[in-house]
Amino acid sequence: MKTDDLVVMLATGPTAAPRRAAGRRLAFALFAALPLSFVILFTEYGLRRDLVQAMFWPMFWVKVLFPLCIAAAAFVMVQRLARPGVQVRRAWLGAVVPVLVVWVLAAMAWFNAPPQERMPLLMGESWRVCALSIGLMALPVFAAALLALKGLAPTRPALAGAAAGGLAGGVGAAVYALHCMELTAPFLAVWYVSGIALPVLVGAVLGPRLLRW
């Protein structure tokens, strides 16, 4: 087939296409998958018993909002990476700054605490399960975001996969925060950040394999 015939073929029939498809498909993926994360939360973990009381503690909001900031920045990044020729620009700052803030808070808490109390601040009661639980909570959004990306056109698939992982990890950590009892900055700085980094790394590895087009 000659190129001109291909052109005629492609232009025959409906040529209209939806506008702003990247943002809408990714938002749809996010909101379709989010209930599943809550199902995992309610069936496998349960809300923390003192959730209402915890809402009056600033540290609780740090724990919920810092992953949500990362998720929001990652959403902007992934919908930019899904479109050819669009630069990510400053959006990555929105994912990095919250982590830096938590690390600064953690360093302050660490050095203000007497040496024998430092390890409990860092390990809490639940360090063994925290990062993997966040990864589990992130799974539905992660899969949905990759599925949405498959219908879009990421020209940098590793970065796009990593950003999808950041979106999923941020959402997963925020959901897990409704169960988790830990309230110290050093715990967040290590285990929450690891939990979010997990899907980011998996996304960066899977991206080039799954997102070819």
Next chain:
Amino acid sequence: MSEAEAALRSLFLRGLDGDAAAYREFLQKLSAHLRAFLGKRLFGWPDEVEDLVQECLLAMHNQRHTYQSDQPLTAWVHAIARYKMIDLLRAKSAREALHDPLDDDLAVFAESATDASDARRDLGGLLQTLPERQRLPIVHVKLEGLSVAETASLTGMSESAVKVGIHRGLKALAAKMGGKAS
């Protein structure tokens, strides 16, 4: 903004709103620009150029929903052409080609070459390898110009199945082209 950018962009946007004639003119002009752009960068393999032009056209058609009007069309076209070209170079694992600066400029529209050489790959042959539920809708709607409704009654498929068949068929065709290159 260059003249070619402005002209192509307005044709493309009209096409995205459903104007098939404008869309066709857009694809014709685009293929000429792609031929010049890729020809310059793949001078070592003149045979590959036309194949890659077709592959890029199909990819851009399949991914046209990822273009947003707040973005220069040049950047979108360049990114896709570059992605497909790197794919080809990687598949050929031709090391010397990688020394060619790939992202030196956004000069996709700088030149235009309308003389198409023959593609080595037979797109018609590739079409034959598609399953019937994808091939028939493409042949009737895209090649014979029948409407979706006419195709549906002719083939006994539902209208949405016809649309899905076209969509999936074109995607599959693009994937098969990429597969052939590697």
